[in-house]
Amino acid sequence: MDPVTALRRIAFLLERSQAATYRVKAFRTAAEVVTAMAPGEAAERVAAGTLERVSGIGPRTAQVIREALAGEVPGYLERLEEEASAEPAPEQGRELLSRLRGDCHLHSDWSDGGSPIEEMGRTAAELGHEWAVLTDHSPRLTVAGGLSPERLREQLAVVARLNEEWAPFRLLTGIECDILPDGSLDQEPELLEQLDVVVVSVHSKLRMDPAPMTRRLEAAVRHPQANVLGHCTGRLLSGRGRPQSQFDADRVFAACAEAGTAVEINCRPERLDPPRRLLRKAVEAGTLFAIDTDAHAPGQLDWQIDGCARAEECGVPADGVVTAWPLERLLEWAG
Template identity: 60%
Template structure:
């Protein structure tokens, strides 16, 4: 077994089971260190007994590398595979099988932890037909949001990657900040070039009820918006603590989504579980479309779709109203229709 692949796979399974970040980083940094050495140097140093001196390798990562070089599945990896054998959620299996892709994920171009190519590789290996790359927009400086210039550079990277596949497409996209006045935090020209635009509120989450409603409806009314991301902004668990949901008129917001052909995101991150159950019910009653997304910031989090599918199934959302069950061509016809 290739030792770099083994280390990356360990990182995937640890991310999937929501292990501490430092544990994941140990294996991903070790994989990067071996990548820098190259396979011949790795074998040479292993033969000389000096592999343990490579910066970035510790006792656990070295054990994985040595067993992989011996042609074995490392014990640690075998244990992780066994623990990860099965879906993350108990329900929603039938709907999960219908999901073709995911319209919300991040790379290390903004606040994700892995390169674009690694996120795309894992999405393809996990059976996606498509995956949208939606790094943050410039106002979110804490997340290294992309300026128009950096976003244009990213489009070239995505195009080059897509040239190498005929069974998977990395969609161009953005998670664009909804500004205080409801406008979108990226130039219209750049938004017009993207396959998918997810619009989300990230600031002033405690804004007045009526002002927040106007803010969200303003973004929904923008012809470039395809998906309303994690609409309440709440956090229900996790290392960042908890955060209450924003106050807005959900009936007005979801009616706007239904009328203006914007999908409501079911954000699958366990710490978000956004929208809450009562708001999912309101969105269903309003006739909204939905997008089940992972908001993945690491490869192992791409399996969080299991959680979103479970919630959608529990609320009886028909598969045909979930845009991420649609084939790629149908999905892109929908995202581009509003732009005219």
């Protein structure tokens, strides 16, 4: 077995299960180190007993490399695969999952994600996506490394270069753009016009009174460049938790339907946003939907099944899910 493949797969499975970041980083770092080695160097170091002297390779990652080079499935990888296969699968969602073509919401280490753009895009393609949208944060979210206009322009050039190598898979340019308190968007208008897909989300003043929050969301989803309303209630279910933002859902979802802005079904386990009650309201309003992982690491790109299960449970029509659309249809809608 190729040791880099084994190390990357272990990191993927750890990310998928929300393991501690330091554990994931150990395997991704080791994969990068082995990739940079000269042909045959890893095997030579195993034979000489010097593998663990290499910076970035520790006892556990060295054991994985040794077992892989010996033609075995590393024991640690085998255990993680068994644990993953033993997880109870949602009873619903498989049919819709099979129809998905992409993901409109993922982050890289350019903002608060944990992996390079290359790793996120490569993993999306390996999962069978035809396309995915890179949506790092906008400038005012400094705590998450939001991209200034200059950095976003640099990122556009990087994505263009990678797409030359990745065809037919396509990494689309995008942003998770903060919705400011007055409903305006946190990025230069001319830059927003250049992007393939714009996700708009609230990250500040989440406990605003319902009336101004409703006006804030209505203004944002009606913005000409807005394509997807991200995690609309802002709730968090884990840790100390965070309550839902309060707003007139009927008015906001009606605005989404009129503007053609999709409501995101966020698949992060700590979000699962919107709640089922609001998801059913969005269905009644006739909105479009985007089933997105909001992935901050490659393994999290495999979370869409949870969103698909909730979508089927709440009666979301498959043809109204933009992440099930082929690239040409998606770009025509988002353009």
